[in-house]
Amino acid sequence: MLLQxxxxxxxxxxxxxxxxxxxxxSVIFLTTLIGAAxxxxxxxxxxxxxxTFKLMPEQNDPNFYIIGSVLxxxxxxxxxxxxxxxxxxxxxxxxxxxxxxxxxxxxxVIALPAMMIGVMAYGAAHFFxxxxxxxxxxxxxxxxxxxxxxxxxxxxxxxxxxCTGMIYACIKFLQEWHSPLTVINFILxxxxxxxxxxxxLSAWLNTExxxxxxxxxxxxxxxxxxxxFATVIRNQKITPKSDLRSAIGVRHPKVVQITQGFxxxxxxxxxxxxxxxxxxxxxxxxxxxxxxxxxxxILLVISLSSKGYFIPLLAILVQYVGLLAERWYFFADANHPxxxxxxxxx
Amino acid sequence: xxxxxxVIDLNVCVGCHACxxxxxxWNTSGEAGPMTDKMPxxxxxxxxxxxxxxxxxxxxxxxxxxVHFPKSCLHCEEPPCVPxxxxxxxxxxxxxxxxxxxxxxxxxxxxxxxxxxxxxxELDEKQRVMKKCTLCVDRIYDELLxxxxxxxxxxxxxxxxxxxxxxxxxxxxxxSKAIRDSNGYQLMPEWGTNPANHYLPRRKVEIKIHTDExxxxxxPLSKEExxxxxxxxxxxxxxxxxxx
Numbered sequence: 001m002l003l004q005x006x007x008x009x010x011x012x013x014x015x016x017x018x019x020x021x022x023x024x025x026s027v028i029f030l031t032t033l034i035g036a037a038x039x040x041x042x043x044x045x046x047x048x049x050x051x052t053f054k055l056m057p058e059q060n061d062p063n064f065y066i067i068g069s070v071l072x073x074x075x076x077x078x079x080x081x082x083x084x085x086x087x088x089x090x091x092x093x094x095x096x097x098x099x100x101x102x103x104x105x106x107x108x109v110i111a112l113p114a115m116m117i118g119v120m121a122y123g124a125a126h127f128f129x130x131x132x133x134x135x136x137x138x139x140x141x142x143x144x145x146x147x148x149x150x151x152x153x154x155x156x157x158x159x160x161x162x163c164t165g166m167i168y169a170c171i172k173f174l175q176e177w178h179s180p181l182t183v184i185n186f187i188l189x190x191x192x193x194x195x196x197x198x199x200x201l202s203a204w205l206n207t208e209x210x211x212x213x214x215x216x217x218x219x220x221x222x223x224x225x226x227x228x229f230a231t232v233i234r235n236q237k238i239t240p241k242s243d244l245r246s247a248i249g250v251r252h253p254k255v256v257q258i259t260q261g262f263x264x265x266x267x268x269x270x271x272x273x274x275x276x277x278x279x280x281x282x283x284x285x286x287x288x289x290x291x292x293x294x295x296x297x298i299l300l301v302i303s304l305s306s307k308g309y310f311i312p313l314l315a316i317l318v319q320y321v322g323l324l325a326e327r328w329y330f331f332a333d334a335n336h337p338x339x340x341x342x343x344x345x346x
Numbered sequence: 347x348x349x350x351x352x353v354i355d356l357n358v359c360v361g362c363h364a365c366x367x368x369x370x371x372w373n374t375s376g377e378a379g380p381m382t383d384k385m386p387x388x389x390x391x392x393x394x395x396x397x398x399x400x401x402x403x404x405x406x407x408x409x410x411x412x413v414h415f416p417k418s419c420l421h422c423e424e425p426p427c428v429p430x431x432x433x434x435x436x437x438x439x440x441x442x443x444x445x446x447x448x449x450x451x452x453x454x455x456x457x458x459x460x461x462x463x464x465x466x467x468e469l470d471e472k473q474r475v476m477k478k479c480t481l482c483v484d485r486i487y488d489e490l491l492x493x494x495x496x497x498x499x500x501x502x503x504x505x506x507x508x509x510x511x512x513x514x515x516x517x518x519x520x521x522s523k524a525i526r527d528s529n530g531y532q533l534m535p536e537w538g539t540n541p542a543n544h545y546l547p548r549r550k551v552e553i554k555i556h557t558d559e560x561x562x563x564x565x566p567l568s569k570e571e572x573x574x575x576x577x578x579x580x581x582x583x584x585x586x587x588x589x590x
Contacts, residue, residue, distance in 0.1 A: 086455060086456075087454050087455055088454015088475055089453045089475065092451070093453055095433040095435075095451055096432035096453055098432065102428075103429060103431060105430065170430075173462075242537070244402070246534050246535065247533060248402055248413065248415050249531050249532075250402070250548070254405055255404050256403045257400065257403075258401040258403050258412070259401045261363075261366070261417075262395070264391040264392045265390065266392055271456065271459065336463075337464075338462065341417060341464070
């Protein structure tokens with residue numbers, strides 16, 4: 001009886017109208033870690049482009065690119081490692097490259113190692129100082145191996161962003177995710193955290209680039225805020241396409257489930273109900289907004305006029321913790337239509 | 347092209363769960379097994395099932411109706427769970443339209459279950475692979491069984507014959523006729539998944555009785571009519587009713 005009461009309580013606290021998908025920490029870590037790694041690489045290459053085309057004072061500390069690439073690669077590896085915990089059979093993970101023609105997940109599984117190789121090559125080119133111009137642009141700027149590898153890796157980075165975003169955006173049943181905003185948010189949030197990380201890294205290495213990166217980090221964080229906020233507004237206005245009438249095909253305005261057919265839990269009740277109250281969900285949303293956007297922007301603005309790496313380092317740490325909360329909210333925010341079938345026990 | 351499917355008659359289902367238990371019994375010991383149970387006699391039992399019977403109440407008391415609703419994989423003709431599978435473990439058979447999972451290829455990423463609006467897929471806790479109704483594919487083609495038993499276990503066990511099995515693409519099959527004649531419908535048609543399984547709606551048999559059939563207004567032989575004409579020879583007589 002106690003069990004029945006506790007399950008009932010659990011089920012009633014998350015009826016269909018609120019907050020569903022149970023977020024998996026492996027996927028939260030995967031997406032936030034590789035997002036930051038992708039952003040960091042984009043930051044490195046942006047810095048190099050600006051320097052090469054003399055859009056800002058010369059800055060040629062190969063160490064920055066090498067250490068940056070190693071850091072990016074480490075984050076990508078950590079993300080990949082985290083993703084294995086999501087699988088029932090990690091030893092068969094290699095099979096997941098098979099269906100790249102139809103599955104965005106399969107495409108991501110290919111894009112992630114491809115980007116890792118790209119970053120590795122980019123870092124190696126800087127390490128071996130392959131800066132001899134291979135050919136020249138009409139403006140007289142020499143293009144070397146690092147630039148060409150960097151360009152290729154940039155393409156791979158965006159490919160990975162799109163694959164990761166589309167994994168969620170392509171599922172039409174999860175209406176909260178089925179939007180281009182999902183892909184845009186993955187790109188902007190990853191880029192913002194990567195540039196914040198680059199700010200901290202350049203401040204630590206004492207390069208002249210930290211103000212440059214801080215400015216871009218603020219820009220991307222604000223852009224990400226705009227799009228993430230737009231997503232929250234959009235998702236509040238969603239009308240679920242399915243209801244109990246279409247779920248069981250009985251045309252009546254009042255249909256109530258008496259029993260889902262079993263007393264204990266099942267995969268369906270564990271995977272799609274997180275069991276947290278609406279208040280918890282709301283608080284996590286606010287915490288995410290403060291930690292991802294408000295505090296990092298304040299810290300980055302302060303870092304513009306101060307020396308030392310402590311403030312930008314704090315900014316990226318705060319922003320990363322915030323991104324964990326943001327990703328948790330992203331998952332928990334999605335309502336799966338299957339939940340219509342799992343509303344009650346008797 | 348063949349598309350095997352179930353047709354479930356909600357007008358007949360009594361919610362006895364015989365299909366649930368027979369499905370579990372057949373499949374846990376068959377090719378799709380084991381269907382792991384965790385703590386079956388413990389405090390919080392859980393396990394893998396391919397088929398569930400759920401109960402819904404329609405309307406407001408006292409005008410309510412109880413609907414027992416069996417739910418298993420609908421073997422969609424446009425299965426959204428198949429293209430998302432990164433390994434190709436999830437597939438739809440060309441020869442009979444059954445959607446199956448290759449347990450040796452499945453990596454247990456659960457992505458297919460995200461892509462199923464019906465909640466038809468369950469991750470087996472022990473084997474760590476995705477499982478679902480196979481339409482008893484190891485039974486319906488088994489030539490060692492007598493021909494009338496080559497049907498899914500749930501269909502065999504249903505005491506009220508609420509479950510029909512057959513090819514919904516063959517217009518002359520039992521299932522196609524049932525869908526046609528009894529207004530069979532698909533679940534959540536708004537998603538375009540085109541489920542092969544169909545449901546037959548609740549049907550109420552009603553006799554239409556009009557008030558004049560209960561109370562004949564012009565019956566001259568009624569008690570009321572006759573009371574009006576107490577005096578002999580003034581009221582209607584049998585001569586008014588019949589011709590000799």
